[in-house]
Amino acid sequence: MSALLLMVQIGGRRCAIEAQDVKSVIDLGVIAPVPRAPSFIAGITALRSQALTVIDCRLAMGLSDEVWPCDSRAAVVAVEGHSYALMVDAIEDITTGLSVPGQIPGGFGAQWSRAADGMIETGIGPALLLNLPALIVGPETSISRNVHAA
Amino acid sequence: MDDLLAEFIAETREMLEATGGELVAWEADPADRARLDSVFRFVHTVKGNCGFFDFPRLAALSHAAEDALADLRAGRREASAPLVSAVLAIIDRIAEMVDAIEAGEELDSGDDAALIAALAADHAPDSSADAPDAPAPLLPEQLMMRRSDPAANLIAPRTIRLPVELLDRVMIGVSDMVLARNDLAHRLRIAGTQPTIDGPFERLTAILSDVRDAITRMRMQRIETLFGALPRLVRDLSAELGKQVLIDLEGGNVELDREMIETIRDPLTHIIRNAIDHGIETPAARLAAGKREMGLLTLSAHQSGNTIAIVVSDDGRGLDAEKIAAKAVSSGLITAAERATLSREKVLQLIFEPGFSTAEAVSNISGRGVGLDVVRQNLEKVGGSIAVSSQPGVGTLFTLQIPLTLSIIAGLTVEVAGQRLAIPQGYIEEIIEASAEALDYARMGETALVTFRGERVPCLLLADVLGLPAPEMTQGTHTLALLRLASGDLFALAIERIHSHGDLVVKPLAPAVMKCGLYAGSALLDDGQPVLLLDVTRIAAEHHLLSDTRARTAPRKAEIAGDMAQSAGRVMLFTGLDGRRAAIRLELVQRIETIPTSAIDRSGARPRAVIDGVILPLTGLGDEPLVRGKLRLLRLSDGLTELLYAVRDVEDATELPASLGAAEDDPLVEGLALIGGRPVAVLDGHGLFARFGDAPRPATRPQCLLPDTEWARSILGPLVEAAGYQVADPAESNASKAVTILMEDVYEAASHVGQLPAGPIIRLRDHPDAAPDSPSIYRYDREALIKALREVRDSAPLARAAAMGAVA
Numbered sequence: 032m033s034a035l036l037l038m039v040q041i042g043g044r045r046c047a048i049e050a051q052d053v054k055s056v057i058d059l060g061v062i063a064p065v066p067r068a069p070s071f072i073a074g075i076t077a078l079r080s081q082a083l084t085v086i087d088c089r090l091a092m093g094l095s096d097e098v099w100p101c102d103s104r105a106a107v108v109a110v111e112g113h114s115y116a117l118m119v120d121a122i123e124d125i126t127t128g129l130s131v132p133g134q135i136p137g138g139f140g141a142q143w144s145r146a147a148d149g150m151i152e153t154g155i156g157p158a159l160l161l162n163l164p165a166l167i168v169g170p171e172t173s174i175s176r177n178v179h180a181a
Numbered sequence: 182m183d184d185l186l187a188e189f190i191a192e193t194r195e196m197l198e199a200t201g202g203e204l205v206a207w208e209a210d211p212a213d214r215a216r217l218d219s220v221f222r223f224v225h226t227v228k229g230n231c232g233f234f235d236f237p238r239l240a241a242l243s244h245a246a247e248d249a250l251a252d253l254r255a256g257r258r259e260a261s262a263p264l265v266s267a268v269l270a271i272i273d274r275i276a277e278m279v280d281a282i283e284a285g286e287e288l289d290s291g292d293d294a295a296l297i298a299a300l301a302a303d304h305a306p307d308s309s310a311d312a313p314d315a316p317a318p319l320l321p322e323q324l325m326m327r328r329s330d331p332a333a334n335l336i337a338p339r340t341i342r343l344p345v346e347l348l349d350r351v352m353i354g355v356s357d358m359v360l361a362r363n364d365l366a367h368r369l370r371i372a373g374t375q376p377t378i379d380g381p382f383e384r385l386t387a388i389l390s391d392v393r394d395a396i397t398r399m400r401m402q403r404i405e406t407l408f409g410a411l412p413r414l415v416r417d418l419s420a421e422l423g424k425q426v427l428i429d430l431e432g433g434n435v436e437l438d439r440e441m442i443e444t445i446r447d448p449l450t451h452i453i454r455n456a457i458d459h460g461i462e463t464p465a466a467r468l469a470a471g472k473r474e475m476g477l478l479t480l481s482a483h484q485s486g487n488t489i490a491i492v493v494s495d496d497g498r499g500l501d502a503e504k505i506a507a508k509a510v511s512s513g514l515i516t517a518a519e520r521a522t523l524s525r526e527k528v529l530q531l532i533f534e535p536g537f538s539t540a541e542a543v544s545n546i547s548g549r550g551v552g553l554d555v556v557r558q559n560l561e562k563v564g565g566s567i568a569v570s571s572q573p574g575v576g577t578l579f580t581l582q583i584p585l586t587l588s589i590i591a592g593l594t595v596e597v598a599g600q601r602l603a604i605p606q607g608y609i610e611e612i613i614e615a616s617a618e619a620l621d622y623a624r625m626g627e628t629a630l631v632t633f634r635g636e637r638v639p640c641l642l643l644a645d646v647l648g649l650p651a652p653e654m655t656q657g658t659h660t661l662a663l664l665r666l667a668s669g670d671l672f673a674l675a676i677e678r679i680h681s682h683g684d685l686v687v688k689p690l691a692p693a694v695m696k697c698g699l700y701a702g703s704a705l706l707d708d709g710q711p712v713l714l715l716d717v718t719r720i721a722a723e724h725h726l727l728s729d730t731r732a733r734t735a736p737r738k739a740e741i742a743g744d745m746a747q748s749a750g751r752v753m754l755f756t757g758l759d760g761r762r763a764a765i766r767l768e769l770v771q772r773i774e775t776i777p778t779s780a781i782d783r784s785g786a787r788p789r790a791v792i793d794g795v796i797l798p799l800t801g802l803g804d805e806p807l808v809r810g811k812l813r814l815l816r817l818s819d820g821l822t823e824l825l826y827a828v829r830d831v832e833d834a835t836e837l838p839a840s841l842g843a844a845e846d847d848p849l850v851e852g853l854a855l856i857g858g859r860p861v862a863v864l865d866g867h868g869l870f871a872r873f874g875d876a877p878r879p880a881t882r883p884q885c886l887l888p889d890t891e892w893a894r895s896i897l898g899p900l901v902e903a904a905g906y907q908v909a910d911p912a913e914s915n916a917s918k919a920v921t922i923l924m925e926d927v928y929e930a931a932s933h934v935g936q937l938p939a940g941p942i943i944r945l946r947d948h949p950d951a952a953p954d955s956p957s958i959y960r961y962d963r964e965a966l967i968k969a970l971r972e973v974r975d976s977a978p979l980a981r982a983a984a985m986g987a988v989a
Contacts, residue, residue, distance in 0.1 A: 063711050064600065066647035067697045075694070075703055075711045080356030082703040082711045084691040113691040169693060 036128050036153055036160070037106060040120035042094040044143075047151055047158040048117075050125060054107045057116065059085070071169040073118055083107060083116040086167050093142040093170035110164050117166075126154035142170060189230050190283050191342060196223050197276050198409050204269060205412035209427075211253075211260030220268070221250040227275060238293055239278050245297040246271045267299035345439075348399055355389075355396050356686055360709050362389055367708075398436070404482050404489075405433035407442050411453065415478060418457045425464055425475040426457055432482035437489055437585050444563050445491070445583055448556040452493050452579050453478065455553070460497030460577050470574065472496065488607070489585060494578040500571035502528045512536060529569050533557040561718060564590075564607060592685040592704065594712055595662065595676040598649035603685055603704055603714045604674075610665040612679065615833070616658045628724075629654070631673050633663060634751075635836075639726055640673040646699065646720055652677065664717055672726045681706070687714055698723060752863060754832040754856065755815065759803050763862045764854065765826070767834055771818040774825070778812055784905055784971065787873070790825055792816070798873045801827040819866070822874035826864075837863065883974050884909035884919035886938065888927065888945075897922065900963070904970040920973050925957045941973045 035050035055078075062074035062085050071090035075082050089099050105116040132149030139147060139159060146166040147159040200223045207216035228243035246268055252258040274296060362385065369375070369382060408430045419426040461467075461476035468474055479494045502525045509515050509531045515523070531537060535554040557567050565583035584590065584607065591606035613620075613633065621632035622640065631640040640661070644651035652659070654675065661673045685704035690713075694700060701716035752764035774792055781790045781799060788799040792814075799814070815826040841852030841863060849872070851865035885906040887893040898908050901922070909919050921938040923931070925946040931937050943966070944957035951957065958965045 061710060063713070065694055065697065065700070065713060066600065066649055067699055068694055072693055075690075075713065077705055077709050077711045080353060080360050080686075080705055082688050082690075082705065084694055111692075113689070115691065167691075167693065 034128050035125055036151070036158070037125055038123040038153065038155060038158060039088075039102075039106065039117070040123060041088045042092060042097075042099055043120065045123070045156065045158040046119075046147070047128070047153060047160045048106060048108070048163070049160070052108050052163055054109055054114070056104050056106050056122060058103055059105045059116065059118070069169050076116060078107060078114070078116070081114060083114045084167075085116045085118055086169075087118045088166065089118075089120070091166055091169045092146060108163050110167055115167055124155060128153055128160075132160045186234065186282070189234065190279050193227060193230070193275070193279050196226065197272070197279075198406065200272070201413040202409050202411075204265075204272070205416045207260075208262075208265045208269075208416070211265070214254075217250065217253060217260075221247065221254060223272070224250060224275075236278070236282070239275065242271050242274055242278075242293060242296065245300055249300045264300065267296065270299065271296050348396075352396050352400075355393055356705075358389060359393060360705065362386060363707050364709065400438055400440075401436040402439040402442055403433060404435045404437060404442065404491075407446060407449065408433050408480065408482075411480065414450065414453065415457065418454060419461075419476075422457060423463060424457060424461055426461055427475050427477050429477060429479045431480065435482040435484050435489055437484075437583070441563065441583060441585070444559065445565075445581065448559050448567075448581070449480075449491065449493070451553070451556050452581075453480075456493065456495040456497065456577065456579075460495040460499075462498050466498075470498075484585070488582050491581040491583070492578060493581070494576055496576040499573040499575055499577055500529055500532070500569070501573065505529065505531055509534070509537065526570065529571055532569065533567065564605065590685055590687060590714075591682070592714065593662070593682045594680040594706065595643070595678070596680050597643045597647065597677045598651075600647070600649065601680055601706070601710065601712045602643070602647075603712045604662060604664070604717060605701075605714065606682065608664040608666065608717045610663040610671065612660065612662055614658060614660045617655050619833075619835075620654075620659065620661070622654045622659075631661065633671075633673065636671075638663065638671055638673050639724075640675060641720070641724055641726075642675045644675075644677075646674075646724075664721075666718060666721055666726075670721065670726055672721060683707070685712075685714065750837050751834055752837045752854075752856075753815070753834050754861065755828040756830040756832065757801055757803075758827050758829050760829070761862060762832075762859065763850075763864055764835075764837070764856065765815065765817070765864045766837075766866055769817045769819065769866050771816045771823070773831055774814045774816050775811055776814060778810060781812065782905060785974070790814070792825070797823050797825050799825045799827060800869070800873045801825075817866075817869070819870045819874060822870060824869065824873045826869075882907040885970075886919050886921040888922060888924050890924075893922070897960070900966065901970065904967050905974060906970065920970070924960075928957075943969050943973070 036047040037050050037053050037056075039046050039048065057078055060076055062076045064074040065072055071087050073085040073087045076085050077083070085105065099120045102119055102121045104122050105118050106122060107114060107116050109115070128151050130152040132147075132151045134149050138144050139150075143159060146162055148162050149160060150157055151160040200220060203216045203219045207213055207220055210216070224243045224246040228240060228247055231240040231243060249258070249264065249268065253260055253264075258264070274293070365382070366386075369378065411430065412428050415426050415428045456478055457476075461478070462470065462472075464474040467476065477496045480491065482489055482491050484490075506515075506520050506523070506528045509528075510517050510520055514531060514534050514537065520528075533553050533556070535552070537552060537554065553567075560567050560581060560583065563584065565581060567582075568580050569577065570580075571577040592603040593606055593609060593612075594601055594603050596602075621630075623630050629640045629642075630637045632638070642651045642654065652675075659675055660678055661675050663671060663673050665671050687702040687704050690700055690703055694713075698719055699716060700713045701719075702714045703711050704714055705711055751767040753767050753770050754762065754764050757763050776790060776792060780792070781788060781802075782796075783802075788802050789796050790799045791797075797816070813828050813831065815828055815831070817824050817826055835856055838854050838856070841854050842860070847862070849865055849868045851863045851868075853860050854863050855861075883906055885901050886909050887897055887901065901908055906920065919938075919940050920943065921940055922943045922945060923938075925944050928937075928942065928944045945960040945966075946955070946957040947960060949959045949961070951959070958969060960966075
């Protein structure tokens with residue numbers, strides 16, 4: 032697999048997003064918060080005349096509110112006709128994937144397994160390949176799903 | 182699918198829709214040649230198009246129908262009900278086949294032959310010689326028809342089909358352009374005036390707003406597309422139910438968002454089904470009731486501002502309020518005690534409540550498990566509403582109010598706890614800004630009430646709703662938006678301040694944000710900042726402020742309001758130019774105006790001012806000179822005459838206490854009232870209008886003709902204009918109404934030959950000295966000249982009377 036990947040850091044972990052899913056990388060401007068929305072929704076912001084939903088990926092992965100560094104840029108992705116801006120620690124680089132996503136013994140942990148397709152080898156080392164539709168659902172639903180499963 | 186085939190299907194569909202109405206009209210009047218022609222054109226085109234594809238059955242059907250219609254056109258047959266039905270059946274079959282072709286299915290070879298045979302059913306008696314499927318001899322007219330291109334028969338303007346997605350992309354592009362323009366405008370303002378750039382920029386702005394309008398219209402569709410299918414629906418339904426119904430459509434050229442058309446299609450169909458099924462009686466019952474055999478169903482669409490009203494009325498038996506009430510009580514919607522307090526009108530609205538259906542037996546027409554409650558829900562979802570009124574035995578009238586478009590709405594942007602949010606303008610009944618005492622804010626358990634015009638209205642704090650820090654409501658002044666829901670419920674929403682208002686382009690929200698249940702969409706403000714649009718109906722529902730509970734508390738509110746009846750009405754408080762606080766009855770105040778002092782004319786006997794092109798008398802000025810550049814005015818009206826009252830400051834509208842203190846000697850003051858612990862002079866509306874009222878007069882100034890000299894133009898002209906005249910062009914002016922200024926010598930010459938102008942004349946002389954009783958004025962005697970001009974103008978009624986005489 033030699034697809035281009037956008038490399039990002041989420042909660043200190045290196046993750047990869049398939050570059051073909053990324054519409055652009057923007058400088059995050061003013062974010063209008065959305066009262067009463069789940070915490071991983073940082074708010075909405077404007078990309079030209081479009082409104083983007085800003086997702087804080089750290090919170091969407093269910094990480095605690097430890098203070099992570101935050102890149103002033105965000106990756107814009109479209110899922111099911113809606114556009115999202117992904118807030119991450121850092122947007123690193125664009126590189127080439129060197130393997131197909133695979134699992135590792137012991138798994139990645141519940142949240143990461145939910146939102147990632149697996150580990151992928153890249154030009155700058157291994158990374159988790161993110162599954163965008165699963166990522167933007169956020170941690171809450173997964174908890175309720177676990178409750179249903181139980 | 183093949184492009185050509187897709188084109189064929191789309192074209193056939195479009196024609197089917199357009200032909201539906203024609204068919205019914207033709208059936209009603211078989212002699213109507215124009216309708217027959219258009220039905221014929223349809224089958225003919227279908228037949229012709231089939232030639233390109235391999236659809237033998239479609240070709241056979243359309244061919245048979247075409248032959249039958251051709252016979253009609255040639256007068257070889259008479260139109261009869263069975264024949265019309267047979268043609269309709271074939272057209273229906275064609276529609277089914279088109280659907281099947283699009284889905285790629287094979288329609289099972291039903292009874293095509295039977296359909297074709299039906300065409301010939303009453304054929305035999307007319308001419309047994311022609312077998313229905315034998316090709317009829319071609320008449321010259323038919324030959325022409327066959328040769329002509331089917332597309333040439335379309336009278337409609339040229340159109341092309343576009344994917345909606347492409348339209349949306351263009352719309353987004355234009356929105357982006359508008360934002361880029363705003364950004365640029367902002368930068369240009371900072372950079373200061375630059376004539377070389379400002380001009381082209383203005384042009385760009387104008388072009389952009391044109392393009393934006395055009396793009397918005399691209400999404401619009403005539404409601405005709407919806408109406409077109411209705412005659413057929415009505416025909417089929419009434420035939421099925423053994424009733425006779427005539428449908429009358431009006432306002433088909435009203436345009437609305439094509440998605441909105443789709444949204445109202447089902448509700449409208451449902452109401453029509455109901456009207457025919459339950460509303461309109463059988464012909465026998467109608468005759469017995471002294472009505473025409475044929476029932477009348479009227480649909481009309483009207484646009485007013487940003488909403489469209491669609492009225493569906495029938496002249497059927499009307500709604501039975503007693504039956505509805507009994508049903509509502511028996512199904513537990515209301516209690517018998519509540520029933521007693523409800524007015525007839527309120528009872529009728531119960532038919533929109535969930536779980537209500539009057540039909541004793543569920544018929545297969547209107548009882549399809551979808552009730553009027555679903556109709557109302559669907560309309561409310563898009564910000565619309567529905568109401569019903571009915572006269573027993575006379576008919577029923579449904580009124581649907583729907584917004585013009587889903588995507589652009591007028592909205593008010595408000596601020597709370599540092600956040601901006603938008604509220605659709607349509608919900609806003611009034612914005613009030615008042616102190617905590619005036620609002621009479623009271624917490625009742627977990628809810629709160631404010632008093633508005635003597636009514637206790639539930640009050641929500643927007644900050645609370647959003648989980649933001651809320652202000653203390655018991656002190657200070659607050660801004661409240663009074664929101665009226667589509668169901669008629671009223672509630673107050675406390676906000677911090679109004680930010681702006683304007684058109685908002687509403688975009689859908691991501692599902693995770695929608696789940697909050699508070700927002701209906703997002704929009705971008707002019708400065709490019711995103712705002713969330715509040716879902717007012719849902720917020721009200723969450724807080725149990727919706728509908729059924731309200732309908733029954735309303736009468737009690739009216740009782741409370743009864744206590745307020747003691748008060749002598751409402752007045753508007755203001756501070757006059759003389760610094761005195763005064764009040765005037767609210768009914769008299771038409772609106773508050775602000776005008777530049779240059780629009781005030783104090784030269785006449787009474788001050789006047791020009792507003793919106795009319796001259797109105799102005800009072801309240803006092804004797805002081807006007808120091809400020811602008812003046813606030815109350816525009817008062819008694820219905821016929823109007824007058825303006827100058828004020829320094831408008832304060833608030835408030836209740837007038839029942840008893841007034843004795844007035845001073847001022848004839849214009851009705852009495853003194855104690856409002857907020859301070860005396861306020863209540864102006865006497867009667868006195869004001871008796872003394873100053875005047876019907877608005879168009880602000881055309883009297884005309885004045887000047888001598889044709891350079892001196893008159895450059896020196897006399899400005900003086901004449903300052904005196905309130907318009908310097909007239911001799912070629913255009915109506916000399917009989919104009920004042921003419923003549924130099925003495927010219928006057929004498931003119932009077933010699935008897936060619937004096939018809940209107941009043943002011944004579945000027947060149948020398949200061951003259952006989953004391955000279956009729957002329959020295960040309961530099963400014964005061965005398967102005968006096969003369971004013972005298973002429975104040976005797977203007979003369980001129981006006983003359984003008985009226987001319988009209989009479």
